[in-house]
Amino acid sequence: MSTYLDRPTVRSWLTTLDHKRIGLLYLFSITFFFTIAAAAAAAMRIALLSPSGDLVASDVYNRLFTTHGVLMVWFFLIPAVPNVLGNFLLPLMVGARDVAFPRLNLASWYVFMAGGFLVLYAILFGGVDTGWTFYTPYSSTYANGHVMLMAAGVFVSGFSSIFTGLNFIVTIHRLRAPGLTWFRLPLFVWGIYSTSIIMVLATPVLAATLLLMGLERAFGVGVFDPRIGGDPLLFQHLFWFYSHPAVYIMILPGMGVVSEIITCFSRKPVFGYKVMAFAILAIATLGFLVWGHHMFVSSESVFAGVVFSFLSFMVSVPSAVKVFNWTTTLMRGSIRMDTPLIYALGFVALFTIGGLTGLFLATLPVDVHVHGTYFVVAHFHYVMVGGMVMAYLGGVHYWFPKISGRLYPEMLARFAALTIFIGFNLTFFPQFILGYLGMPRRYSMYPPEFHALNVLSTAGASILGVGYLLPLIYLVWSFYRGRPAGPNPWKAKGLEWTVPSPPPEHNFDAIPTVTEEPYAYNPEEDP
Amino acid sequence: MIALIEASNRAAQVDRLAAWLLAASGFVVLLVFGLIVIFAVRYRRGSKASRAPLPIAEWKVEAGWIAGTTLGFLAFFFFGARLFVAMEDASGPADEIRVVGRQWMWDVRQPNGRREFDTLHVPLGTRVRLRMTSEDVIHSFFVPDFRLKQDVIPGKEVLLVFTATRTGRFPLFCTEYCGSKHAQMKGEVIVQRPEDYARWMANAQPPAEVLAHGHNLFLHYGCSGCHDRGSIVHAPSLEGLYGATVPMADGTFRRVDATYLRDCILNPETVRPAGYPPVMPSFRGVVPESDLTEIIAYLEGSVAAP
């Protein structure tokens, strides 16, 4: 029987319009960018072994964290779940043969790669030291290095986000199989849908902002330039109007993945399905209203600070509801601790910690103290690495049999998942303490009092690094050598599990008709 | 390991708020983690526990969670906002000190005109208002022991009010990324008893003779027209520049020493620092060698100023 993996020529891959192949193209690309960004993280952690900053020069260190932040955010985490798993699974899950605009989908990957190579060029030939936030006037006037190229790379890759988001929205609206009503959609699809809204409506503002910054740099004068009456804070407003919603791009699809996994491995429908779906939508929309919480100490008005703090608390309510619903889903389930579930529960745990520390940051006077310190660094690694990367790895393991048609070594995978969990906490928990004690972020050297905790953090990072290396190795191996999986090794529900693994190029021989409610699991039945 | 000190009027209040947050978060984390572990064990596949449907109405549970978290969150919001509004009120009588952030130093001018770099002397128990701005990029004034932080923005004045409640020397950091030496833009806040502070203020030393003469020449030849802060021409500020390594427009780096400054003054067309337009006129044949040495000595000295 033919699958989408047949015809393995390079040419057929680079010109493919098949959403599944495009998903894999993204998989390779973001793994590549992740490797570079992780190497930068490793270098940073090694540099921070010494308080005096004698291992790595300041200018190099500053380039490292910029490289790390830019690549991790725009070239790894934002495309991770939507573009890899989303591309692969969305049409399968809604019962379609492909996305609405297959050509646009491929174009999106090329645009992404073009952006990526611009950024790589900028990094290799001189680097950029602005941080991933590109604050003006540093970026527009004072920084040296290839700020323009880097910004251009991010700008270009933004269009990839926009195209993909547009494609997904239209696909979900127009190509659902008969009977697949909105409230029968898997929560993963809801997650992708909300993410796409953010991609389509927030990314253009980033594009405009980077364009204005680039123009200012090119012409030596611009709208953020205080010398002609411009306001540098306007840059921050525009930047965070995108970037706060963007942090939800980096969590909502993960929430979808986790809902799929928890239901499958506890054999129960998700608790409070509709609330879960609306919570995702609520986070996506309310998420647009809180950006000012990144600017509490930037001399934004006190009134604005209070409003943004209030809204930040409100956007946290749906997240809280989701955490409680996942926990309750486990209750009276029939639970098997397979690798995907370990990742999913790891997500719930670490996202809770990350989210709760987000509440510290949303509390105005506390943020005044910890803004710009390692407390913030720890917060966002907990949600992004502890949260989203865990969800991404969980998803990759969960759908690996579908993607490759093969199984990975279960015991090794569980071991890797636990290693990641432990290494992660060891790396980033000390950073909360460091931050509260006052260690500023983006520091290539620091007072010796902070030495011990930094060493601990670096030690954790090396465990974490090993944890990441393992799946990389065994998944590649299993792709070729793993045991055949059959169409549905987990006995999971959902349309993607009704087709053979790996799926044929056209997905479905006949478009299915859906009559079941989502997650029709029964804990009393033996799977 | 250091323990953080509570050395300002707001420190204890901020800590108390953080402690409440920590307690609530700790409770939630224990609850969630505990339940996950309990469920994972009790409902492991094949266990004897009952799998009958949950005997509760779903919507009631959901409503309870939404209401409960919203109320909890509102409480934190309320106490946070109340303290913040009080902290940010910068009006009322206070000692005024001017602070200018600059790559990569803090330039402080006390009420009586006494100037200091990278240190800030304040009297104990007195309300102090900092009038702050930046000369180049955004910096952030952070004193952990005071739980105090404020960004300084070029082209704009911001106010920051606090009262120090303990004598001693407290570290001061820049917490907004501002370039190569962001991590070195550090200093100290020195809190003295009011009488010690008054004595220190009275002690303003006059700058050394050479520096004064060099400075006069700096004014005389019009250098300050562009290189002073507040100048509308976009020229690098020269204070603290000597000895630094600066990026060139072509991506290379140069160390600022006597040769470099000479080049800048006499052959500006050969030196193109990154980020600045090439507007510097040549002073070849305008500045005699003797004056040149004095100006350079002044520039060299201005880094080591008190």
Place this chain on the structure above:
Amino acid sequence: MSETAAVSAEVRERHEITTQLGMWGFLATEVLFFGGFFMAYALYRHSYPEAFAEGGRHMAFGLGTTNTALLLISSVFVAIADRAVRAGRRGLTLGCLATAWLMGLAFLGIKAIEYTQHVSDHLVPGRHFLPGQSSNPRLQLFMYLYFGMTGLHAFHMIMGLIAVAWLMNGVRSGRIGPSRPEPVAVIGLYWHFVDCVWVVLYPLFYLVGR
């Protein structure tokens, strides 16, 4: 009508709605892309009303008004072309598209004249901005936004011209016709949108301070 024809008509209709949705979604993106600039405009106009009033008086009012009229009329032609192509009137379609295309080109020509004038008036922000005059430094912000926003709009016009040229080619060769009319509607949407942006820019730049 035979059964298969009815089915394929339905499929086509579904397909057309899908592509139209795609274009509307893209236009939502575009609104926010210009949105960043609008935010900057609103802020600085609010902060420096005199500078903006002065800036408005530097604008070529007559040329700007002519340009607005050109775009509005071109939109009428694009709208007619959409109907014509569905009615199978190839000649009419081509004529309307060509007229709109030429009007778009004329728009860009006039814009170029304006830009040249501003350059020779030293109104380009930067070091050579109104040298020797003690003008309001904030005026630079106005001119910056003017060049930025109209420049971005002009870029969109160029894209529109390319797209309409592609349409004309398709209509001429018969690839686009009564059996496949939707590209005209979809590109029409884009053209009208670019028109809308200009309709907003016109009072913001040409009428401010008058």
Place this chain on the structure above:
Amino acid sequence: MKSEVPMCDLIGIGIALLFLLALSALTVIGPSAGWKTIVSLAIAAAKLVLIVWFFMRLGRHRGLIRVFAAAGLCWLSLLLVLGFGDYLTR
């Protein structure tokens, strides 16, 4: 199969648009005043409604397309309102 193409309505809209343009151009007569801004923006809004409703055929479309069309403006207003809110309360 050539059929007639009705275009009177479109031409009518075009004329209305040009009329509105003339109206807003006329506001430049006389000394500048604050109300002029409001009037000229209101006229621009009227033009937008005409273009979007008739040329872009929003009037004939289903709900979904209207939602898409509204989304851009809604989100733009979020940006303007909250962003501007900060500056107005400084």
